[in-house]
Amino acid sequence: MENHQNAIPEELPPDKVPRHVAIIMDGNGRWARARGLPRRAGHEAGTENLRRIIRACVEFGVKVLTIYAFSTENWGRPQWEIRALMHILENVIDRELDELHQEGVQLRHLGELDRLPGNLQRKVRQAIEMTKDNDRLILNVAFNYGGRDEIVRAIRHIVEDGIPPEDIDEALVSSYLYTAGLPDPDLIIRTSGELRISNFLIWQGAYSEHYYTPTLWPDFDREEFRKALVHYIQRERRFGKLEPQTSG
Secondary structure: OOOOOOOOOOOOOOOOOOOEEEEEOOOHHHHHHHOOOOHHHHHHHHHHHHHHHHHHHHHHOOOEEEEEEEEHHHHHOOHHHHHHHHHHHHHHHHHHHHHHHHOOEEEEEEOOOOOOOHHHHHHHHHHHHHHOOOOOEEEEEEEEEOHHHHHHHHHHHHHHOOOOHHHOOHHHHHHOOOOOOOOOOOEEEEOOOOOOOOOOOOOOOOOOEEEEOOOOHHHOOHHHHHHHHHHHHOOOOOOOOOOOOOOO
């Protein structure tokens, strides 16, 4: 586990705040179970918490927020839970879209929409279209998303486009990913104490800093988010290179 005991400065230096933060929102079920509530209540509490984190991103100057909402592996969960998650996503769009739009949030979807109910697909596309010109915060919602699946699809499209092997490089592959045109995540946060990446942004996160916290997602509030940003700011990112050597 990471050491979270560093002193937290009053203000975060704007030039050091990560541009792109990605979050694996874990722990909704455990949060509900600890309170004797059904799992759906945990998912709903987690959705409510997202409001706080979006506001915190705007406050602290984060420009891109990516949230892992539903993985390609989550289709193996009980049907009642899948239906509940779909219903929650639809309700969020219905309830929050206008306010997000007014706040300057641009919504994007990472993943494939093909397995979602038709009405939900339409609502997601409408939300993307409505907010496409907003630039205060880009909110990527990874729903029906898997990192390996994303790379496989990118390779298929590269082959379909007839690109010669000698022309394929990292920049080209990146341009075929769902996140094309966006900076890679500087910081990946996982709540609930689990220490794995779970097939999330495995190409884009090659050199991301990671922050793991035992705090369950519904309890991961503004101050917990701030702690994660401070921890990131206090690190030295080397991208595989050695620390600069001082002479003498």
